Amino acid sequence: MSPRLFLVACFAALALAALGAVAAGTILIDRNLPEEMAQFSHIVIVYGGGIMFLLVAIIAVLWAYLDHAVAQPLSSLTRGIQTVLYANPEHRIEVDDVHQLGGLPPAVEELVAQLGVARTRVNEAITEATTRVEEQKHQLETILRELHEGVIVCNLNHHILLYNDRALDLLHVGGQLGLNRSLFSFSNRQPILHALGRLTNRLAGQEAHPEGLTVPFICATTDGRHTLEGRMGLMLDKDGNPTGYVLSFKDKTEELAALGLRDRLLRESTEGLRGPVGNLRAAAEILVAHSDMPAEEQAPFKQVVINEANFLTTRLETLAAHYRDVITGHWPTTDIYSANLFNNLMRRLRDERQLEVVMTGIPYWLHGDSYTLVEVLDMLIHKVNQHYGATTFDLEAVGGERHIYLDVIWKGAPIPAHELDTWLDLQLEDAFGRLSIRDVLEHHKTDVWSLPHRETRAQLRLPLPPAVQQGAKRERRRMPSRPEFYDFDLFRQQPDLAEIGERPLKSLTYVVFDTETTGLQPSGGDEIISIAGVRVVNGRILTGESFERLVDPGRVIPRDSVRFHGITDDMVKDKPPIHVVLPQFRQFVDDSVLVAHNAAFDLKFLKIKEEEAGVRFDTPVLDTLLLSVFLHDYTQKHSLDFVAERFGIEVRGRHTALGDALVTAGVFLKMLDVLEARGITTLNQAVAAANSIVEVRARQAAF
Amino acid sequence: MAKSILVVEDEPNIVLSLQFLMKQAGFEVRVARDGEEALREVEDKAPDLILLDVMIPKRDGYDVCQTIRANPDWREIYIIMLTAKGRDVDRDKGLSLGANDYVTKPFSTRDLTEKVKHILSGAG
Numbered sequence: 001m002s003p004r005l006f007l008v009a010c011f012a013a014l015a016l017a018a019l020g021a022v023a024a025g026t027i028l029i030d031r032n033l034p035e036e037m038a039q040f041s042h043i044v045i046v047y048g049g050g051i052m053f054l055l056v057a058i059i060a061v062l063w064a065y066l067d068h069a070v071a072q073p074l075s076s077l078t079r080g081i082q083t084v085l086y087a088n089p090e091h092r093i094e095v096d097d098v099h100q101l102g103g104l105p106p107a108v109e110e111l112v113a114q115l116g117v118a119r120t121r122v123n124e125a126i127t128e129a130t131t132r133v134e135e136q137k138h139q140l141e142t143i144l145r146e147l148h149e150g151v152i153v154c155n156l157n158h159h160i161l162l163y164n165d166r167a168l169d170l171l172h173v174g175g176q177l178g179l180n181r182s183l184f185s186f187s188n189r190q191p192i193l194h195a196l197g198r199l200t201n202r203l204a205g206q207e208a209h210p211e212g213l214t215v216p217f218i219c220a221t222t223d224g225r226h227t228l229e230g231r232m233g234l235m236l237d238k239d240g241n242p243t244g245y246v247l248s249f250k251d252k253t254e255e256l257a258a259l260g261l262r263d264r265l266l267r268e269s270t271e272g273l274r275g276p277v278g279n280l281r282a283a284a285e286i287l288v289a290h291s292d293m294p295a296e297e298q299a300p301f302k303q304v305v306i307n308e309a310n311f312l313t314t315r316l317e318t319l320a321a322h323y324r325d326v327i328t329g330h331w332p333t334t335d336i337y338s339a340n341l342f343n344n345l346m347r348r349l350r351d352e353r354q355l356e357v358v359m360t361g362i363p364y365w366l367h368g369d370s371y372t373l374v375e376v377l378d379m380l381i382h383k384v385n386q387h388y389g390a391t392t393f394d395l396e397a398v399g400g401e402r403h404i405y406l407d408v409i410w411k412g413a414p415i416p417a418h419e420l421d422t423w424l425d426l427q428l429e430d431a432f433g434r435l436s437i438r439d440v441l442e443h444h445k446t447d448v449w450s451l452p453h454r455e456t457r458a459q460l461r462l463p464l465p466p467a468v469q470q471g472a473k474r475e476r477r478r479m480p481s482r483p484e485f486y487d488f489d490l491f492r493q494q495p496d497l498a499e500i501g502e503r504p505l506k507s508l509t510y511v512v513f514d515t516e517t518t519g520l521q522p523s524g525g526d527e528i529i530s531i532a533g534v535r536v537v538n539g540r541i542l543t544g545e546s547f548e549r550l551v552d553p554g555r556v557i558p559r560d561s562v563r564f565h566g567i568t569d570d571m572v573k574d575k576p577p578i579h580v581v582l583p584q585f586r587q588f589v590d591d592s593v594l595v596a597h598n599a600a601f602d603l604k605f606l607k608i609k610e611e612e613a614g615v616r617f618d619t620p621v622l623d624t625l626l627l628s629v630f631l632h633d634y635t636q637k638h639s640l641d642f643v644a645e646r647f648g649i650e651v652r653g654r655h656t657a658l659g660d661a662l663v664t665a666g667v668f669l670k671m672l673d674v675l676e677a678r679g680i681t682t683l684n685q686a687v688a689a690a691n692s693i694v695e696v697r698a699r700q701a702a703f
Numbered sequence: 704m705a706k707s708i709l710v711v712e713d714e715p716n717i718v719l720s721l722q723f724l725m726k727q728a729g730f731e732v733r734v735a736r737d738g739e740e741a742l743r744e745v746e747d748k749a750p751d752l753i754l755l756d757v758m759i760p761k762r763d764g765y766d767v768c769q770t771i772r773a774n775p776d777w778r779e780i781y782i783i784m785l786t787a788k789g790r791d792v793d794r795d796k797g798l799s800l801g802a803n804d805y806v807t808k809p810f811s812t813r814d815l816t817e818k819v820k821h822i823l824s825g826a827g
Contacts (some may be wrong), residue, residue, distance in 0.1 A: 247708065313809045402791050417766035418738075449796045461799070463792050498810065650789050 004071040011063035018055045022048055034698045049211060073099040077108055084112050089119055122553045146331045149230065149249070155244040158183045158192070170228060170251050171221055183247075183406035187228070190218035195232040196245060203234060203242060218252070261322065269319050273312070280308040280417070325447070333444075335467040336370045338406065339363035339543060344374050345381075345395065346544070353382055354547040361396035362649065365467035366404040372440045373406075373464075379437060380448070381408055383423050388412045394540065399650045403446075403463035407453075413699045414458040415450035424448075443550035500593075500620065501684035505672055508683060510536040511592040512621075512665035513585075515602045516565035518557050522604040527553035528578055529567050529577075531585055534665050537593065539672070541665045547588040548658045550575040565655060582613035589619060593683065597640045597664045599623035620683060624668050626690040629672055635650075643667050707731040709750040711741040711767065712785070713759045717808075721754060724816050730823070733806045738762025742770060747764055751823055757786040757797065765800050772801030781822055785810070 026048025030041055064521055073095045080093030093112060095105040144151055150167030155664045159180050171186045183192065195217040202209050213234040220227050230249025237243045283304035342359045349355040384390055390410035398405040424438040441447055446463050453459040461584050500508070513533035519526035532548040534541060550567065552575045562568060596602045599621050632646065644663050647670040680686055708730045712718045718734055725732045733750065737740035737760040744750075757764035764784060771777045782804075784797045789807040797805045806815065
């Protein structure tokens, strides 16, 4: 019952009681009036009635006052509190100023205010905690994603709760593992159950196990094609009861196969050779001990000697060939990009040995242990510096038929083989386990040697195997190449070459460059999104002296063009615009000759922006596409890919501006030799050769 | 005049056979047991062809090869490396340092004899 209703009831009852009492009193008085006062009877009744009316009036006024000053404010308070509690925490409770609740409304107001503060704090704490959990989750996800091991978390029913991408790769699952699916859809059951059994036993046991709550396991994928090795760890709740387990694992298939192959080779080269050697020995001993034997009796023994010797030769060749293919698993080797390796080496040589080092050529991917290779090269270069006084070195990776050569080049004489051989026994300075240079070479199954290089220089050559693969990712996607682009006027406006035109091509400084653009219409609103160049000096590509910038084109990059260059809007959104980048590039070019493949295309883009950027590209330009047409007019295939292939330049880099500039530089250097053989040795002659092609194309275009 | 061959080998068992085979084929044969002796023999009188083992005492086969190639007077000497080192890298190294041919042990004596005869008849 609401307070107001209760009040109404109370006062109604009070009024009734008062009325009853007065009525009863009046009637009683009236009945007992003495005879002589009977004429006052109506007066009594009138008084009684008057008192009753007065009483009801007083009670009514009292009620009205209490209802207004107590019951109504109480109701408002109640409604207000309810609103704050259930509807709007910000609601302000309002009570009429006329009330008789004393300190209650302000007290309630204070309570509500404090409640509000408490609520805000709780909410903040919750938000903070949630953010922290999110952050931790994100970090965990990052760690899991970057891990080389596959990681899977399962509950005790072997349902998958969490996994990383690497786990997908290792289990050879395309798409998703599917949370809550059974682990045993992907891996065989017994090894997992066995490992889990060992862990739960260990948990139940009294003694703490030195390995803690993890055990190693080896299992296979359900199709049996891949062997996985890793560790299982038990997950416990706060009371120490197991709730699930974590698996971290690697693919051991290849390593185990390699170990197996090595075991087999060892067995075959010991046991397998006993028989034939035994036959050989017996026959030889008999021939020697019984030299008086008649010739026809000797013949079969001689035949045995020849047969077994031949058999052993073949056997040995097979064993050696197999041995070469065995990957020695104990030495950690990975695919390495030669430019990264050289950069590490250069830092060392510059900072610690104060030597001048220049990286040249086109970088290659190779396979080895980066750390020990840097140590070895560092020491060898240090020795060359000490013994031959050379202080400037070129570092270059060269692609051979079976190996990638890491070449160190300096001015001077090559190192005599016997001297180099003594250096190989030096121990690496910072190395672990007293490793010598020879040890590192053995691990890489390689050797070093020194040769003269281009008349006055010498080189130290270290061959290494090419990168194993991670192939698909690194394989250059054969992207559609640009259509040939001609702007005939551009070529007719070659600057006055004057003095530089008569200088030998090989003595000039070049900047070989490439751009990536939003499309193929320089005059139709397409823009440069990436520009890169590399300097070529004295027949060397100065890999370290390169220019590479992404450019904000100030427009959306069309989806269609992304497949050419892989550059997205996101990648360029914080990059400088072209009028900032172009002056930087102009400075990089300085007075070098510009070289590009299909140069007219790139140059047109530069020319259009000249005014906006306040620079002029007035240096001479050579186009490897035109030179290719000039040199190899028998074919129509002059895209960079085809030209590079023709000149034997391995193209492994992605379709980036710098990657293409490096390949173009490689092509250009090879072209210089061929041009020389065709009698073209000066810049004037090269420009004339290219122009002759432009004229032919211009006439073709006129038809 | 008979063509001359220098056999550079420290392993008597194979020297025996090589010496026999080359003499049989009508060549003048000298033998050196280590790298230094080999270079002395070459200086003494340059042979037309050298059968050069890689793993020999004092100065190894690579060193001998490189030293010979450094002297323009000896450019015409045909060098065949005979070696138990059978890796691609070893072959690469031998040919890079100036050997004309690279033969791994064990080899067929008949093939080797034919090869030497062919080279010396063609070259002379």
